[in-house]
Amino acid sequence: MGTTDDGVVLDLDGHEVTISSPDKVFFDARGETKLDLVRYYEAVAEPLLAAMGGRPVLLQRYPNGASGSNFFQKRVPKNAPTWLTTTTVSTVNGTTSEALVAADVAHVAWAVNLGCLGFHVWPLRADDPDHADELRLDLDPQPGTDFDLARAAARELRALLEELGLTGYPKTTGKRGIHVYVRLEPRWDSYQVRHAAVAVARELERRRPDLLTAAWWKEERGQRIFVDYNQNAPHKTVFGAWCVRARPGGQVSTPFAWEELDDIDPDELTIASVPARVAEQGDPWAQMYAQPQSLAPLLAMHERDRAEGLLDAPWPPVYPKMPDEPPRVAPSRAKQPD
Template sequence: MSKAIEIETDGKVVSISNPDKVYFPTRGETKLDLVRYYQAVAEPILRTMGARPVLLERYPDGAGGKSWFQKRVPKSVPDWLRTTTVETPNGTTSDALVAADLAHILWAVNLGCLGFHVWPTHAGAAEASTAPVVYDAAGNPLPPTGVTDELRIDLDPSPGITFDDLREAAVRTRNLFSELGIDARVKTSGSRGLHIYVLLEPRWDGYQVRAASIALARELERRHPDLLTASWWKEERGRRVFIDYNQNAPHRTVFGAWCVRPKVGGQVSTPVSWDDLGAIVPDELTLSTVPARVEKLGDPWADRTPQSIDPLLEMSQRDMDAGLMDAPWPPVYPKMPNEPPRVQPSKARKA
């Protein structure tokens, strides 16, 4: 193994052990190459991820090796490392890493982090929250989410869906946002999907943001039923793009913008402009190509401004007044008020 090196950044010294260790076997990029990538995109990544808690996806032997998700930071850490308390849906707490600056990102890279999954809140948001307490169907209080300042839509391709289909779905989604006066931006997922993000005014909690995303998904399905679906159950989706509103369920994380995926090719979840969406090839957006792209084109999300989801919340209220129920929650969440039965439709029919 190669000798450790020290990198000075943000007034701190980060030790990088085994810098020549291959992390991405397709082209042979190393741990040090990953460090250099994050140094190259430090400004845009901290613009989107800075001061947010992150869940670490660790691959100490590189992409394709053993892995695990780590929400809690290890006990032995530098005295400058910033953490914050986060909660799971059942109220379990843990100390999560805060992406406070580039030094914190590089510290995680040294641990073999090949993926940052980012909270839609800033550190300390739960403690500062003044939102009313939310209760589950059994009357138990749920963990507060704090101010949630990003709405995130995952366009999830069903079998048979092409990337051209995804592009069309993203444009249809953007058109609805634009009609409502909401500025939305797009990025590749680093895998098969596309993510659409809206930076929000600091006015709503996670439950409200999820309600807004459900209203968006249902309206998109009403307008484009052959292309888009809000159906949680896979057996009901058919050959359509699923608008995954549950990425906005409180205490959920989404793979971060500008972050390198734990794939052997080192693909990056890359923000792109709407004008460029038709020309990109996602697998070509890697840690080896994205820095030059940023240098040439800049950050397409640099001018984002906080948006209002009032139009979507009004749409949600109209759906509730019309007799619609809440959409299904992921199985790790407690049963929620006004939620339909958590059983596959085919099994419910047999019962």
Template sequence: MSDAVSLDVGGVEVRITSPGKVYFPQRGETKLDLVRYYQAVEGPLLDRLRGRPLLLERYPDGAGGKNWFQKRVPKGAPPWLSTTVVSTPNGTTSDALVAKDLAHVLWAVNLGCLGFHVWPFRADTPEVTDELRVDLDPSPGVGFEQLREAAGLTREFLGELGIEAWVKTSGSRGLHLYVMLESRWDSYEVRAAAVALARALERRHPERITARWWKEERGARVFVDFNQNAPHKTVFGTWCVRPRTGGQVSTPIGWDELDTVVPDELTLSTVPARVAGRGDAWAGAGDRPQSIEPLLEMARRDLADGLMDAPWPPVYPKQPNEPPRVAPSRAKKTE
């Protein structure tokens, strides 16, 4: 490992210690390679992250080593660092890092942060959720081809409602669709829209897509994880490098690439050249905020028809109109 290097990042000095430490052993990329990656994609990265709180996934020994999630900025942080108060479902608060600029991102990288999980609101307007995030989750037995199909079907359905969606790889096994929202709704409303979307997709494509929260009910179908929109939930950041040994990136792609993209080939070594050659596949996404009123109207119809809310994750307090929070197989045993 070499000596520390100091970088001038937008007028802020950021010190990178042990820049030669290997973070991604598959090809030997180092901490400094990760820094150079984020410098290379600074514009698109900050278009998506700027001003948002970040949950840090720290791997001080690199991908594959020990790790932990960290909401709180550690003691001894530099005075220029921006933070904001975030809450857990049980009301616990912490001072989270805000992605104010690239210096903030690189400061976290120096701590061994190999994953940024991003809140769906800006730190200065936490009451407004401005992204609907559709997490297409592969159940056991579901391959990437089925995810591609589900993403296309989701885009088609949203398009019928006049809602524009953008797609990215998750950096792992899934696909994420984002809808950039008008500044009108809170996280409970956005989750309700996500539940309505998942249920509508299941009704239309029952053999391919499921809205079933309990894994035992999903079968070999793509699960639309509506609870990724629950209050206080984060999703892995756009343009961020996953803590995988190959350094895969959660990469925005064009819809014309969906049928051919190979997610594992999108890494911190390949994505900068892709951006330089093709540009940002999500350029202008924030310029056309969308309305989720059609989805909320579907949610209201479901409620009027007697359909209960979908189950919430176990860490959340019991919610109004929520069904019993127990797997169907266990419920039958206790009847």
């Protein structure tokens, strides 16, 4: 590590990355700085890159740290280093931009220097944009629920996947929820993966309507855990594993083993504690990468639902209207029959 008038210079993966204002406090609870955040990502580099290496990432920048204002940035700035790896990504309306690819820790550190605390990750690799190789099942606590209910929801999801011969791999979201991932063989596109997520959400709601909901409209969810199937919609990103949230304590979206579900405390998993956890326990998702799985059992469940007359589930408002989607209006605002 060297120093210049502009900050400190790190040699990472054969690249020199300048960290300006390295002592700027990014996390208020313990006073961790921008440089501390870079060092965190260095410490967890192996599992981090196993999770998001080679994938496009969306930057959410907090120039003044976790407690400051933020903005999203999809495009890599024109003055970026020539060694950065980028790839072309699209929005739902077809607008393209050059996004950062998480090629190595140097790329991560470069983004952290811009004030990026964590990364929102595409469910595909830059070298295979036509296939989504991750199903991401988001168990999203609604008002009036807590992490204990998210645990219970995760147990139901695990049981369903196991019945279908599939293995899910959980992580904390870094907030109140739980994400469960299924790494897929690269054979299906994002529309098919979303179909599978819709089928999972609906089946979980059938089994435990007291606990889980597939309702897109907030007014229908109640005090239940929402299975957010639209996190798998085309061009959608999800907050990445091992990435750091914009919270004063620097909480990390942390993969964990199912055996830890009863004891895991998302607030205790921070940039201060997670490196030691990784050093001691390794990567709980390692097996997921070694054994990609088939989406076929979930697509069969989707086809069953459609054969029984169910329409597509509602899409987010930024997406074009789909052919067999129900009316895109909240039930309370729908026109009542005369």
